[in-house]
Amino acid sequence: MSNKIQLELSQVGIDFPTPKGPFTALKDVNLKIAEGEFISLIGHSGCGKSTVLNLVAGLYQSTTGGVILEGQEVNEPGPERAVVFQNHSLLPWLSAYKNVELAVKQTQKGRSKQEIKEWVEHNLELVHMSHAADKLPSEISGGMKQRVGIARALAMEPKVLLMDEPFGALDALTRAHLQDSVMEIHAKLGNTVIMITHDVDEAVLLSDRIVMMTNGPAATIGEILPIELERPRNRIALADDTSYNHYRHEVLKFLYEKQRKVESVEDHRKQRQKNQSDLSSGRLKTGTNQE
Amino acid sequence: MSRQAAITFMSAKTKLVNFSSVKASLASAILPVLGLLVFIGLWNMLAKNIDTSLGQFPGTSAVWEQAQVLHQEHQTQQQKAEAFYERQEKRNADRVAKDPSYQPKIREFTGAPTFFDQIWTSLYTVMVGFFMASLIAVPLGIVCGLSRSAYAAINPLIQLFKPVSPLAWLPLVTMVVSAVYVSDDPMFSKSFITSATTVALCCLWPTLINTAVGVSSIEQDLVNVSKVLRLNAIQHVLKIVLPSSIPSIFTGLRLSLGIGWMVLIAAEMLAQNPGLGKFVWDEFQNGSSESLARIMVAVLTIGIIGFILDRLMLQLQKWVSWDKSTAMR
Ligand SMILES: Nc1ncnc2c1ncn2[C@@H]1O[C@H](COP(=O)(O)OP(=O)(O)OP(=O)(O)O)[C@@H](O)[C@H]1O
Ligand SMILES: [Mg+2]
Numbered sequence: 001m002s003n004k005i006q007l008e009l010s011q012v013g014i015d016f017p018t019p020k021g022p023f024t025a026l027k028d029v030n031l032k033i034a035e036g037e038f039i040s041l042i043g044h045s046g047c048g049k050s051t052v053l054n055l056v057a058g059l060y061q062s063t064t065g066g067v068i069l070e071g072q073e074v075n076e077p078g079p080e081r082a083v084v085f086q087n088h089s090l091l092p093w094l095s096a097y098k099n100v101e102l103a104v105k106q107t108q109k110g111r112s113k114q115e116i117k118e119w120v121e122h123n124l125e126l127v128h129m130s131h132a133a134d135k136l137p138s139e140i141s142g143g144m145k146q147r148v149g150i151a152r153a154l155a156m157e158p159k160v161l162l163m164d165e166p167f168g169a170l171d172a173l174t175r176a177h178l179q180d181s182v183m184e185i186h187a188k189l190g191n192t193v194i195m196i197t198h199d200v201d202e203a204v205l206l207s208d209r210i211v212m213m214t215n216g217p218a219a220t221i222g223e224i225l226p227i228e229l230e231r232p233r234n235r236i237a238l239a240d241d242t243s244y245n246h247y248r249h250e251v252l253k254f255l256y257e258k259q260r261k262v263e264s265v266e267d268h269r270k271q272r273q274k275n276q277s278d279l280s281s282g283r284l285k286t287g288t289n290q291e
Numbered sequence: 292m293s294r295q296a297a298i299t300f301m302s303a304k305t306k307l308v309n310f311s312s313v314k315a316s317l318a319s320a321i322l323p324v325l326g327l328l329v330f331i332g333l334w335n336m337l338a339k340n341i342d343t344s345l346g347q348f349p350g351t352s353a354v355w356e357q358a359q360v361l362h363q364e365h366q367t368q369q370q371k372a373e374a375f376y377e378r379q380e381k382r383n384a385d386r387v388a389k390d391p392s393y394q395p396k397i398r399e400f401t402g403a404p405t406f407f408d409q410i411w412t413s414l415y416t417v418m419v420g421f422f423m424a425s426l427i428a429v430p431l432g433i434v435c436g437l438s439r440s441a442y443a444a445i446n447p448l449i450q451l452f453k454p455v456s457p458l459a460w461l462p463l464v465t466m467v468v469s470a471v472y473v474s475d476d477p478m479f480s481k482s483f484i485t486s487a488t489t490v491a492l493c494c495l496w497p498t499l500i501n502t503a504v505g506v507s508s509i510e511q512d513l514v515n516v517s518k519v520l521r522l523n524a525i526q527h528v529l530k531i532v533l534p535s536s537i538p539s540i541f542t543g544l545r546l547s548l549g550i551g552w553m554v555l556i557a558a559e560m561l562a563q564n565p566g567l568g569k570f571v572w573d574e575f576q577n578g579s580s581e582s583l584a585r586i587m588v589a590v591l592t593i594g595i596i597g598f599i600l601d602r603l604m605l606q607l608q609k610w611v612s613w614d615k616s617t618a619m620r
Contacts, residue, residue, distance in 0.1 A: 057515075057519065058518075059515055059518060077515070077521070083519050089512035089515070091531070091535075093534045103520060
C-alpha cells in the first residue's frame with residue numbers, strides 16, 4: 001500500500017426522487033482512499049452503503065459533490081471500477097469461462113486470442129474455479145458463483161474493486177474460504193478494494209480501515225477505524241489476539257451503542273421496497289404473458 | 292431374522308418400489324389412451340343420433356374411410372401429373388429432334404388441388420405470415436422494452452389493434468393487395484399474399500407484447516454488468532437483452548403461431564383462398580353424402596397440425612433457451 005491518494009469522495013450527497021419529494025440518502029460524505037487500500041463499509045441496513053458503492057461505480061450520480069479517481073471525476077460506470085454484486089449477477093446463459101471471457105474481450109481489446117484464453121484461465125485459477133470453467137451458473141453452488149463473479153471483476157484489471165456484500169448470501173464455512181481467497185488475492189495483486197459487509201469479524205479480518213456509517217436519512221461517515229494488524233492475517237491466531245478483539249469491540253460499540261437502530265429491520269425493508277416500486281412503477285404495466 | 296429372510300424381505304421391498312413406479316408410468320401411458328377411447332365412444336354414440344340434411348353425422352369408420360379416399364385421390368392426381376410431365380417431355384424432345392432451334396415450352400400441370408396440396412398451401416402460408424410478423428414484432432418489442440418513450444408511443448396502437456379480429460381486416464387486405472400488388476408475372480398469387488398478411492396481422496401482438504415485457508423485466512444487475520463493461524447499444528442487445536428475454540420471446544412466438552393457424556383456416560374459408568379452409572368450405576358447398584366425413588378429416592388434420600406446430604416451437608425454444616424450466620409446458 002502506498003500513501004498516494006487514489007480515490008476521493010468529496011462532499012458527496014444524493015437525493016432520490018420519490019413521490020413525496022426528494023429523499024436525501026447521503027449527505028457530506030468525505031473519504032480519501034490510498035492506492036492498494038482495503039476499505040470496509042459497515043453500517044445498519046438501509047443507511048446507504050450500497051448507494052456509496054453505486055456512486056463510486058458510476059451507476060448513480062451524486063446530487064452534490066463528486067467522486068474523483070486519480071484526478072478525474074467519475075460520472076459513468078467503467079471497468080476500471082469493477083463491481084462484484086451481491087447476487088453474483090453472472091449471465092445465466094454463459095458458462096463460468098464465457099462469463100469471464102466476455103469481460104476480458106470487452107475490456108482488453110489489445111489481447112490476442114491466445115492471450116485472452118490465458119488471462120481468463122489465470123483469473124479462474126486465482127479464485128480456484130478452473131475445474132468448473134465449463135459449467136453454467138445454475139450448475140454451480142452459490143460460493144462458486146461468487147468466486148466466478150470475483151474472477152470476472154479481477155479480469156478487468158480494475159483500479160478499484162467494489163464489492164457489495166459479496167459473501168452475504170453464503171454459509172459461514174464458505175464465507176471463511178472466500179475471505180481467505182480475497183486476502184490472498186489482495187496480497188498478490190494489491191488492488192484498491194471497497195467492500196460492504198454486515199459482518200464485524202469479516203470487516204476486521206480483511207480491512208486496512210473500517211468506515212462506519214451513521215443511520216439514514218442523510219447518512220454520512222460516523223467514524224473511521226484503522227486496523228493495524230500484521231498481514232498476512234490468520235483467523236485462528238487472531239481469535240485470541242487482544243488488539244483484534246479491541247477492534248471488534250470498537251465496531252460493535254459504534255453499531256449498537258452510538259448508532260442504535262430504532263426502527264425495526266422489517267419497517268426498513270418495507271420502506272425500501274416501497275421506494276423502489278414507486279420508482280419503477282413507470283415501467284411497463286402490462287404484467288406478464290399477455291393474451 | 293435369518294440372512295435368507297432378510298434378502299427376500301429386501302427384494303420384496305424393491306419389487307414394491309418398482310411396482311409403484313411401473314404403476315405410475317403405466318398410468319401416464321394408459322390415461323391419455325383411455326381419454327381418447329371414451330371420446331371416440333361418445334362420438335360414435337352421438338353421431339348415430341344426429342341426422343342432418345346431408346345424412347347421418349359421420350362416425351369414426353366413415354371418417355377413416357374418407358381419409359383413405361382423400362389419400363387415394365391424392366395419389367391418383369400425382370400419377371396423372373407424372374404422366375403429364377412425361378408426355379410433355381417426350382413431345383418436347385421430339386420437337387427438338389425435328390427442329391433444333393425450337394425452344395421447348397414447359398407447362399405446369401393444372402389439376403384440382405387435392406387435400407394434401409391444400410395442407411401444404413396452408414402450412415406454407417401460415418409460416419410465411421408468421422415469419423413476416425416475427426420479423427417486425429421481435430425488434431419492435433425490443434425497442435419498446437428498452438425505451439419507455441417508444442413504449443408510450445406504441446402502446447395505444449397495441450391496445451387498439453390487439454382486440455381486432457383479423458377477419459375484420461380481411462376485406463381491406465384483399466382490396467389493398469389487389470390494388471398494390473400488380474405484376475405481369477407474379478411470384479406469389481394474390482390470394483397467398485392476402486392470407487399471409489392476415490395471419491401476420493394477428494401474429495404481431497402476442498410476440499410484440501411478450502418481447503416488450505421480457506426485455507423490460509431484465510434483472511437490473513445484468514444491466515449494471517453491461518454498464519460496467521461499457522457495452523455499446525448493439526452489444527447490449529445482442530449479449531444481454533436478447534439472451535435474457537429469449538424465454539418470453541418464445542412464449543409470444545408460440546402464442547402467435549397458434550393464433551395464426553386458427554385465423555388462417557377462417558380466412559381461407561371466408562376469402563376462398565386456397566388451403567385447408569377452402570377445402571372445408573368447398574366440401575360444405577358440395578353437399579354430398581361424404582362431405583361431413585371429409586370435413587371431419589380436415590378438422591382432425593387441422594388439430595393435429597396445430598399440435599405439431601406447437602411442439603416444434605417448444606422444441607426450438609428448448610434448443611435455444613438457457614432457462615430449461617420455462618420451456619417445460
Ligand atoms: N433507487 C432508489 N430510489 C429511492 N430510494 C433509494 C434508492 N436506492 C436506495 N434508496 C434509499 O436509500 C437508502 C439507502 O439505501 P441503500 O440500498 O444504499 O442501503 P444499504 O445500506 O445498502 O442497505 P442494505 O444493508 O440493506 O443493503 C434507503 O433508505 C433506500 O430506501
Ligand atoms: Mg445494500
